[in-house]
Amino acid sequence: MAYSDKVIDHYENPRNVGSLDKDDVEVGTGIVGAPACGDVMKLQIRVEDGVITDARFKTYGCGSAIASSSLVTEWVKGMRVDQALEINNGQIAEELSLPPVKIHCSVLAEDAIKAAIRDWQAKQAQLEAQAQGTAAAEAHSS
């Protein structure tokens, strides 16, 4: 498989490899794919005041899967959550010049960032519910 220079660059010098604390309330984690299919991506974001301040990934997969996830972590840093939700696989595939058989790698990267954002949103919703519950309880007890 002949890869573009950008895929090779991201594969050889992947950006933002690693993990964030998945239990941190500011962190959203998305894990997509399956070992049987040959690719699994874990993508994590840290969100402060609605802005993604950090992103990390780990990927089991081929070179273009690794490059797609590396690229997405680079892109989302500094984006607002609503901007990050607009990233689509076509942009990733175009940036990396992925061949047709590797388009699914870019789809997976899009799914990973969306899953990470959903996880973060779910945490925020839970926090809010808890805060309201606490407020209600406090109001009741006073």
Place this chain on the structure above:
Amino acid sequence: MTVQTPIYLDYAATCPVDPRVVDAMLPFFTQMYGNAASRTHSFGWTAEQAVDNARAELARTLSADPKEITWTSGATESNNLAIKGVVEYVQSGAEGTRPHVITAVTEHKAILDTCKYLERHGADVTYLPVGPDGLLTAEQVAAAITPATVLVSIMFANNETGVVQPIAEIGKVCRERSVLFHTDATQAFGKVPIDVDAMFIDLLSMSAHKIYGPKGVGALYVRRRKPRVRLAPQIHGGGHERGNRSGTLNVPSIVGFGEAVRLARESMAEESARIQGLRDHLHDRIMAENEHVFVNGAYDHLLPGHLNISFAYIEGESLLMALKDIALSSGSACTSASLEPSYVLKAMGLDDELAHSSLRMTIGRFTTREEVDHVADALKRHVTRLREMSPLWEMVQDGIDLNSIQWAAH
């Protein structure tokens, strides 16, 4: 010592042509260029003599008669001729019968696709499963034989794993039941001793480019006596090769094939020992220096130069990409056009993840110990690096059972 890169470790795919083979071939392009079928002048006689010499080299290596060697364009054609040739000959003699063929799920596509073709053309085929070690048993073959069975086709050694089947035992079962036995010996011929009588082989496919000969030439051994094998030709024309395979002979390539076979036979014991020594060294280093690595195929039944290993939690293509100065192949889906992981490894019971994570390393005549050490060093380095990048490895380190997770298929 620095090693010259790229390093070639894919001898099961093809080989460089041995310079001695090239030397033997060259005069037949520009000086002795006659048509081996020309009976009326010395150009033809010289070419025919050269072809006969090569035929004798192949026959001698198999303990066969030179008249039993048919030249082809390669092992794929030999396999087609053997299987379609036998089945169609039977069909031509008895219309309406459905001949039965037995083969194995781990065969090369040249066998499997030929069998699939025959299933659409009035034949039945049984595909035998293999064990986790990649091996078949003669008992499995015996149990699958029916009164309609005309041919058993089992490869001598597997191209992906190097696993050598119990050919003599399978051959014996076939002979006892009066069923013809074909073996695709593309990987094994010239590397391990083969005796068509002692192993009860009736048809055997060979290829030149796997043993340092040129590409585009192969041969089929076709037994002439006890039993006499009859084939329906697949290429019609001038009646060359006793009518089995028409077409002007590729004299320079046949000469090269003959020379390659002679060299392989004369150096077989010494070369096998050397290559196996390198393979064992590579295997021992990989197993000692990396955890969660698994050899695919029964190690004590392998061809001397083959090594197929799965590196768990790393996808094979990404490992190939890391080893960019080393020529290897992988069972990963991402390296195949079909996006399916190796059917051979899956047939051995490997789950998809381990099939995706496999590398095939095949060592040959020109491989050095320095090259093998370079490969082992590079593997250690990149396996560590890619695992640090692998979410699966992280989960396993955290004590999570990957099978307990509900993965979303995509």
